[in-house]
Amino acid sequence: MKRLTAILVLAAMLLSLAACRTPVTPDPTTAPVTDAPATEVPATEAPTPMPIPDFKTSGADFCEALVSGVTAYYDLDGDGLADSVLYKEEDGPADKKYTVTVTRGAKPDEPKTYEDYGYSAIACVFDCDPDDKRLEVVFSCEKDSGDSSAAAMRVNDAGTDIDVFRTDAGLRFDDTGLIGGFTSVNGFDTITRTYLMGTHFLRTRMTVTAEGFVPTIGIYEYLEVSPEHPYELKLEMPAKLVDEVGDDGESITLPAGTKFIPVTAEPAFVPEGGSARVVIRLEDGRMCSVEITRDAGTNVLLINGLNMWDCADFPDED
Ligand SMILES: [Ca+2]
Numbered sequence: 001m002k003r004l005t006a007i008l009v010l011a012a013m014l015l016s017l018a019a020c021r022t023p024v025t026p027d028p029t030t031a032p033v034t035d036a037p038a039t040e041v042p043a044t045e046a047p048t049p050m051p052i053p054d055f056k057t058s059g060a061d062f063c064e065a066l067v068s069g070v071t072a073y074y075d076l077d078g079d080g081l082a083d084s085v086l087y088k089e090e091d092g093p094a095d096k097k098y099t100v101t102v103t104r105g106a107k108p109d110e111p112k113t114y115e116d117y118g119y120s121a122i123a124c125v126f127d128c129d130p131d132d133k134r135l136e137v138v139f140s141c142e143k144d145s146g147d148s149s150a151a152a153m154r155v156n157d158a159g160t161d162i163d164v165f166r167t168d169a170g171l172r173f174d175d176t177g178l179i180g181g182f183t184s185v186n187g188f189d190t191i192t193r194t195y196l197m198g199t200h201f202l203r204t205r206m207t208v209t210a211e212g213f214v215p216t217i218g219i220y221e222y223l224e225v226s227p228e229h230p231y232e233l234k235l236e237m238p239a240k241l242v243d244e245v246g247d248d249g250e251s252i253t254l255p256a257g258t259k260f261i262p263v264t265a266e267p268a269f270v271p272e273g274g275s276a277r278v279v280i281r282l283e284d285g286r287m288c289s290v291e292i293t294r295d296a297g298t299n300v301l302l303i304n305g306l307n308m309w310d311c312a313d314f315p316d317e318d
């Protein structure tokens with residue numbers, strides 16, 4: 001009898017222990033958790049991830065920067081279950097190592113991690129499209145080379161996996177956060193390198209869709225080009241006058257000695273055999289467009305068939 005009683009007591013203790021176990025929640029690491037949700041939920045025979053009261057949902061212009069080492073909760077895929085995002089910055093021998101781990105409430109055993117290296121970074125959660133029931137996790141870092149890159153993690157439309165997209169453009173940010181802010185309509189500011197009229201950095205606005213990073217305006221603005229230091233044509237250059245609304249008008253020939261600065265480019269990159277339209281501002285204020293092509297055979301950038309680098313002393317900072 002005593003033995004039976006002991007067995008019953010042991011069984012009761014085991015049941016009690018089992019009842020204290022909480023359902024699986026999407027916490028990918030042991031890092032400190034802030035705003036941690038209440039975990040006291042009734043045990044069930046088949047534990048399912050529970051909605052967490054304080055997680056963030058989508059909304060127009062939603063934008064939140066992530067803090068390194070702090071797990072944040074959102075409903076990234078609109079299924080009503082909390083998903084976690086953990087952004088981590090770790091010192092390395094040279095570059096810093098960054099990781100972003102996304103764990104879905106619906107698939108807590110399948111976290112997805114993106115990893116990159118650089119010296120400065122930012123990670124944000126955006127609602128790029130308020131109607132698609134998705135939030136986008138976007139990470140960006142600056143490299144020693146001066147280049148930037150960015151990655152976006154987004155649950156696919158079918159809800160079966162987390163897509164990871166990359167781009168060679170980076171988010172523009174400083175110590176206080178994003179430069180240029182964010183709106184669901186116009187996206188966020190990005191910076192990317194170009195070789196059109198020399199080595200420059202260009203700014204544009206981008207967003208994230210089911211297809212990845214896409215520009216929202218399609219025009220890239222030159223940054224840090226000073227009107228006080230214009231370029232001077234060594235050769236004459238064909239161009240078109242640009243009217244007030246930005247359309248091309250009359251064809252003209254700019255004589256050697258003309259001083260100008262580049263203002264915008266469409267697009268930032270020119271594939272072999274492709275071309276870009278670069279708008280320049282002359283010293284007298286007139287705006288002109290110039291076509292720059294990339295030769296399909298030699299890969300050289302050309303203006304009117306001439307090597308672009310021979311047309312002016314463009315900065316070459318590789
Ligand atoms: Ca969710």
Ligand SMILES: [Ca+2]
Nearest residue numbers: 129130132134
């Ligand atoms: Ca959305």
